[in-house]
Amino acid sequence: MAGSLVHEIKNPLSTIGINAQLLLEDWKDPQSPKEERAVRRLRVMVAEIQRLERIMQTFLRFTERHELSLASSSLNSLLEDLVEFVSPDAEKRGVRIRLGLAPGLASFEFDSDLLRQVVLNLVQNALQAMDAAGGELILKTSERDRDGQPWAVCEVIDTGPGISPRALDKVFDLYYSTKKDGSGLGLAISKRIVEEHGGRIELRSEEGKGSQFVVWLPMRPRGKSR
Ligand SMILES: Nc1ncnc2c1ncn2[C@@H]1O[C@H](COP(=O)(O)OP(=O)(O)OP(=O)(O)O)[C@@H](O)[C@H]1O
Numbered sequence: 001m002a003g004s005l006v007h008e009i010k011n012p013l014s015t016i017g018i019n020a021q022l023l024l025e026d027w028k029d030p031q032s033p034k035e036e037r038a039v040r041r042l043r044v045m046v047a048e049i050q051r052l053e054r055i056m057q058t059f060l061r062f063t064e065r066h067e068l069s070l071a072s073s074s075l076n077s078l079l080e081d082l083v084e085f086v087s088p089d090a091e092k093r094g095v096r097i098r099l100g101l102a103p104g105l106a107s108f109e110f111d112s113d114l115l116r117q118v119v120l121n122l123v124q125n126a127l128q129a130m131d132a133a134g135g136e137l138i139l140k141t142s143e144r145d146r147d148g149q150p151w152a153v154c155e156v157i158d159t160g161p162g163i164s165p166r167a168l169d170k171v172f173d174l175y176y177s178t179k180k181d182g183s184g185l186g187l188a189i190s191k192r193i194v195e196e197h198g199g200r201i202e203l204r205s206e207e208g209k210g211s212q213f214v215v216w217l218p219m220r221p222r223g224k225s226r
């Protein structure tokens, strides 16, 4: 229901956005203070339209069931790539990254784009939690047995401020955020994606010490459904 409403809004909004953008281009060099004012207002409109478009895109990503495009992939490689990607940001914040990959962790079927998004959300949260105070971000993989099944486990551990017992229940809720410009979608989407893979996310956290997010993914044999 909410998803279809967003779809209905998307097209007219994009028409408004394109036209506002075209107007801005027509008025590249304003000739009078009046025109300058108009251009400034147009810029505000364009920026706000873009913000709305981003909000709706993220919302749709949440409400729509993801069509998983499963392919045999390496979780270790995904983490290695991701570490390279976030290293500059970590360095800026004085955060040291430690990577503990299970040697020889077998490839298994997952949607690598979506899982990358999951781990990136967790890593960004960890970095934001440690803020400029620095700290340590640990990324680990392992293979474990649970209920007689093999699972790939990915842990994202930080030495940030942790999460209060009261907030522990809420962090996965849609729109729950304690950040000034947080959308509160990151963990809700991540949980959803992991569950769509037949997995689960666990969270342990201690105030003043840090947080540990543990992602469990079933290592399904090729072609076998859950
Ligand atoms: N590693 C962490 N340490 C401390 N608090 C955390 C951590 N990860 C998440 N949280 C808390 O959970 C809230 C929800 O996280 P979530 O990723 O869903 O949203 P967000 O980061 O606030 O916004 P968004 O991810 O959409 O930009 C955060 O605002 C923060 O309060």
Ligand SMILES: [Mg+2]
Pocket: 121, 124, 125, 186, 187
């Ligand atoms: Mg987040």
